[in-house]
Amino acid sequence: MEQAAVDIARAQFAITTIFHMLWPLLSIGLSLLMVVMEVLWLRTGDEIYYRQVRFWSVLFILTFGIGVASGVPLEFQFGTNWSRFSAASGNIVGNLMAFEASMSFTLEAAFLAVFIFGWNRVSRQMHLFSNIMVAFGASLSAFWIMAANSWMQTPAGVSLEGGKIAITNYMQATFNPDLPIAFTHIWVASIETTLFFVGGICAWYIIRNRNVDFFLRTFKVMVIIGVVVAPLQIFLGDASGLTVIKHQPAKAAAMEAHWVTNPPNTSAPWVLVAQPDQAEQDNSWEVKIPYMLSILSTHSIKGQVTGLKDFPVEDQPPVTLPFWAFRIMVLLGFVMLFLVLWALWQWYRRKLRVESASKHGIFWNLWLYAIPAGFLATECGWIVREVGRQPWVIYGIMRTTDGVSPVGTATASISLSMFIVIYLLLLGLFIYFTRRILLSGPDLTSPLPTYRKQNPLRSDY
Amino acid sequence: MGDFLPLLWYFLLVVTMTLFIILDGADLGIGVLSLNAGESKRSTMLAAIGPMWYANETWLVVGGATLFGAFPLAYGVILSSLYIPAMMLLFGLIFRAVSIEFRSHSERKRLWGIAFGIGCLLAIMGQGFIFGGLFSDLNIRGGSFAGGPWDWLNLGSVIIALGVLAAYAMMGAAHLVRKTEGAVQIQNRRLLLGSASVALTSFVAVIAVMLLGYIPVSLIWSKAPYIYLVPLFLLMVLFGFIMLLISSRGGKSDRTPYIWTMVIFLGTAAATICGIFPYFIPFSLSIKQAASPQSSLVFMLFGAGIILPIIIFYNIYVHRVFTGKVFEDKA
Numbered sequence: 001m002e003q004a005a006v007d008i009a010r011a012q013f014a015i016t017t018i019f020h021m022l023w024p025l026l027s028i029g030l031s032l033l034m035v036v037m038e039v040l041w042l043r044t045g046d047e048i049y050y051r052q053v054r055f056w057s058v059l060f061i062l063t064f065g066i067g068v069a070s071g072v073p074l075e076f077q078f079g080t081n082w083s084r085f086s087a088a089s090g091n092i093v094g095n096l097m098a099f100e101a102s103m104s105f106t107l108e109a110a111f112l113a114v115f116i117f118g119w120n121r122v123s124r125q126m127h128l129f130s131n132i133m134v135a136f137g138a139s140l141s142a143f144w145i146m147a148a149n150s151w152m153q154t155p156a157g158v159s160l161e162g163g164k165i166a167i168t169n170y171m172q173a174t175f176n177p178d179l180p181i182a183f184t185h186i187w188v189a190s191i192e193t194t195l196f197f198v199g200g201i202c203a204w205y206i207i208r209n210r211n212v213d214f215f216l217r218t219f220k221v222m223v224i225i226g227v228v229v230a231p232l233q234i235f236l237g238d239a240s241g242l243t244v245i246k247h248q249p250a251k252a253a254a255m256e257a258h259w260v261t262n263p264p265n266t267s268a269p270w271v272l273v274a275q276p277d278q279a280e281q282d283n284s285w286e287v288k289i290p291y292m293l294s295i296l297s298t299h300s301i302k303g304q305v306t307g308l309k310d311f312p313v314e315d316q317p318p319v320t321l322p323f324w325a326f327r328i329m330v331l332l333g334f335v336m337l338f339l340v341l342w343a344l345w346q347w348y349r350r351k352l353r354v355e356s357a358s359k360h361g362i363f364w365n366l367w368l369y370a371i372p373a374g375f376l377a378t379e380c381g382w383i384v385r386e387v388g389r390q391p392w393v394i395y396g397i398m399r400t401t402d403g404v405s406p407v408g409t410a411t412a413s414i415s416l417s418m419f420i421v422i423y424l425l426l427l428g429l430f431i432y433f434t435r436r437i438l439l440s441g442p443d444l445t446s447p448l449p450t451y452r453k454q455n456p457l458r459s460d461y
Numbered sequence: 462m463g464d465f466l467p468l469l470w471y472f473l474l475v476v477t478m479t480l481f482i483i484l485d486g487a488d489l490g491i492g493v494l495s496l497n498a499g500e501s502k503r504s505t506m507l508a509a510i511g512p513m514w515y516a517n518e519t520w521l522v523v524g525g526a527t528l529f530g531a532f533p534l535a536y537g538v539i540l541s542s543l544y545i546p547a548m549m550l551l552f553g554l555i556f557r558a559v560s561i562e563f564r565s566h567s568e569r570k571r572l573w574g575i576a577f578g579i580g581c582l583l584a585i586m587g588q589g590f591i592f593g594g595l596f597s598d599l600n601i602r603g604g605s606f607a608g609g610p611w612d613w614l615n616l617g618s619v620i621i622a623l624g625v626l627a628a629y630a631m632m633g634a635a636h637l638v639r640k641t642e643g644a645v646q647i648q649n650r651r652l653l654l655g656s657a658s659v660a661l662t663s664f665v666a667v668i669a670v671m672l673l674g675y676i677p678v679s680l681i682w683s684k685a686p687y688i689y690l691v692p693l694f695l696l697m698v699l700f701g702f703i704m705l706l707i708s709s710r711g712g713k714s715d716r717t718p719y720i721w722t723m724v725i726f727l728g729t730a731a732a733t734i735c736g737i738f739p740y741f742i743p744f745s746l747s748i749k750q751a752a753s754p755q756s757s758l759v760f761m762l763f764g765a766g767i768i769l770p771i772i773i774f775y776n777i778y779v780h781r782v783f784t785g786k787v788f789e790d791k792a
Contacts, residue, residue, distance in 0.1 A: 061562070062562055062566070065558055065559060065561070065562035066558075066559055066562065068515065068518070068558055069554065069555040069557075069558035069559050070555065072518075072521075072522060072551060072554055072555075073551040073552075073555070075522060075525055075526060075529075076525055076540060076547060076550075076551055078529060078536075078537075079525075079528075079529065079536045079537050079539065079540030079541065079547075080540040080541055080544050080547050080548070081541070082537075083536075083537030083538065083540065083541040083605065083606070084537065084605065086529060086533050086536055086537040087533050087534045087536075087537040087538075087604060087605075088533075089533070090529050090530060090532075090533020090534070090536060090537070090753060090757075091530070091533060091753040091754055091756075091757035092757070093529075094526065094528075094529035094530030094531070094533050094536065094753070095530040095753075095757060095760055095761045095764070095765075096530075097526040097529050097530060098523070098526035098527050098529065098530035098531070098761060098764070098765045099761075099764045099765055100526065101519070101522045101523045101525070101526035101527075102523050102526070102527075102764075102765040102768050102769065102772060103764070103765070103768050105519050105522055105523075106516070106519040106520075106522075106523060106772045106776070107772075107775075109515040109516045109518070109519045110515075110516040110519070110772075110775055110776050110779045111775075111779070112515060112516075113512040113513055113515065113516055113779050113782075113783065114779055114782055116512070117511065117512040117783065118782060121782055121783075122782060166754065167754075167756060167757060167760075170756070170757075170760040405537070405540075405541035405544075405606075406541060406605055406606055406607065407541055407544050407610070408609075408610055410610075411544055411545065411610045412544075415544070415548050418548075418552065422552065422555060426555075426559060429559070429563060433562075433563060433566045433567070436566055437566065
């Protein structure tokens with residue numbers, strides 16, 4: 001395949017994924033938040049929690065809608081633009097995608113109908129159950145997608161017979177070495193991303209002195225979750241890095257712009273910032289911290305870390321993008337931890353009170369501007385993951401250039417431009433309508449749900 | 462076992478796609494019909510598909526993923542050779558989904574209502590051309606598409622796509638007759654008659670151009686043993702049309718027209734499948750050739766195959782929750 005065709009297909013998949021990912025990240029987190037609020041509503045009977053479910057569900061439905069709209073093309077792009085990859089790997093990647101569609105997406109969509117429109121049509125237990133199924137479906141969806149993607153990173157349970165990929169062990173292929181940490185890392189990322197999205201919205205209202213009581217409640221729930229999630233995510237990131245070092249050493253070296261393997265009994269320095277130069281196989285300039293890479297990568301002072309030069313040039317991933325994306329992600333991870341700890345401190349000092357909350361301008365403004373933090377961090381992590389896997393589409397087995405469809409470059413560039421225009425439009429409209437929803441604020445007056453006593457399956461209509 | 466599993470998966474795929482077409486086909490058809498309706502009628506029409514269209518669209522995703530997992534070769538070949546209709550379908554579905562969402566939050570209801578209708582139209586035409594494209598003698602060499610980007614466009618596929626459009630509009634009108642009352646229902650009884658007539662005309666036209674040889678790959682060239690069943694199913698379709706016209710004229714029952722549209726669809730689908738069996742893409746890729754290896758089909762059966770009855774069960778439950786005429790309960 002000519003290089004241009006490969007580049008267009010890659011650009012299209014990358015751009016559609018980067019856009020699409022924004023919404024499921026949020027819908028996974030929001031669906032869990034809605035479960036928490038509905039449980040609180042049913043247990044305490046406190047009306048404010050019912051209003052919380054309804055308010056956040058408006059944003060959830062918008063998010064879910066755009067998530068589905070932007071996500072369906074992704075599933076079909078494997079066939080339209082990566083038909084050779086699909087034909088070769090359909091017997092595992094396709095299976096896992098089928099599990100995703102049939103076990104999780106259907107569950108989420110069907111019970112979402114009951115959740116949205118069923119307040120007065122089903123019993124309270126059934127409504128909560130539907131809410132839980134929506135959340136469970138959303139998270140399970142992420143699990144299967146990550147199973148498919150992590151198999152492409154660490155293809156296990158496979159043998160090559162005459163150039164054809166044969167799956168020898170489906171359990172090993174599904175639960176491949178990368179899956180546990182990859183899924184956990186992205187699942188926690190959705191929670192953390194949503195946490196900062198919701199927290200930022202709370203800050204927006206509190207700064208404007210609107211519905212302060214309502215949003216302080218949400219904010220406190222966010223702080224409690226954040227105290228667990230923000231440090232956990234840094235720990236998971238470290239564990240994820242160790243998996244990469246073990247299974248994809250070239251990616252690990254590219255992430256750190258680490259070119260030369262340190263000789264035994266010496267330490268590898270950590271490149272803090274640098275300008276990597278792939279042609280020269282070196283960094284044009286760099287700022288290094290001695291010992292640090294050995295400590296980070298092997299958790300010992302004199303650990304040996306493989307350099308990128310140990311791999312033939314044609315097997316090396318690009319360096320600059322993974323290197324910088326990785327640094328942005330890590331930095332944001334620590335910024336988010338800091339913001340959560342600060343919020344905890346404010347709470348401890350009794351500053352999260354209705355009467356005085358809006359006084360602390362800098363604190364709330366930082367939370368407000370941190371709305372994109374989780375999204376940005378996750379996108380950067382995804383770029384590290386996918387660009388770092390290059391030049392392979394299935395790591396070590398199939399090169400990206402061998403996976404593309406025989407679709408003409410003209411046709412593909414038109415679809416690529418249309419995707420860019422439409423997805424930009426979707427993002428713009430999402431922000432526009434989210435703003436509108438926020439401006440109109442939570443509904444505090446509509447009647448409470450009536451629910452339904454008997455089982456609707458035995459109903460009379 | 463060697464032949465059984467690909468056939469079983471082919472059957473499951475047919476079930477999934479059938480569910481998609483009868484459930485979401487009506488939703489998409491309503492979208493097209495709504496282009497011609499005023500704003501207040503459009504609200505009622507949208508309410509009629511409101512709770513269920515997400516769940517209905519999932520059947521397409523399940524079907525696509527089943528195709529990918531069980532018939533990876535066909536998945537790659539169909540989508541890459543019918544790239545442009547596939548993109549029409551995908552962009553159409555994007556427009557449909559977001560327009561409904563944005564319409565509920567916007568004051569410019571008319572604008573988003575029209576975007577919704579156009580999205581539905583695009584999605585239907587994409588499906589029609591994918592279906593028509595499969596009969597366009599696609600140039601498949603060595604398990605990969607070797608033709609041009611416009612190979613799917615010909616007289617036969619245009620007539621087929623128009624027929625699909627009319628059929629979806631017919632299903633949409635029948636669904637509205639079932640779900641609504643008053644002005645919308647009266648209008649759609651008329652539209653049901655109109656769209657059914659167009660669908661019947663295109664149905665006859667497809668058979669005519671097929672007999673005249675304008676469809677590059679025609680059922681009449683099939684050597685399949687099941688070809689003899691085709692006339693039987695064609696009669697079923699004709700019977701369905703007659704009954705539909707009678708039942709929508711009488712206007713006694715709101716439900717029967719919907720059932721006859723299903724009979725028409727099932728007859729058409731069965732006739733097509735019998736005509737091309739055992740081929741997946743007529744007549745260049747067989748079901749067996751397109752299938753994943755045995756082990757993969759078994760693995761999928763443990764997961765997706767077992768879950769299918771469960772999905773059908775809870776979908777029936779959810780549909781039951783929302784039976785009855787539409788009343789606006791705004792979420």
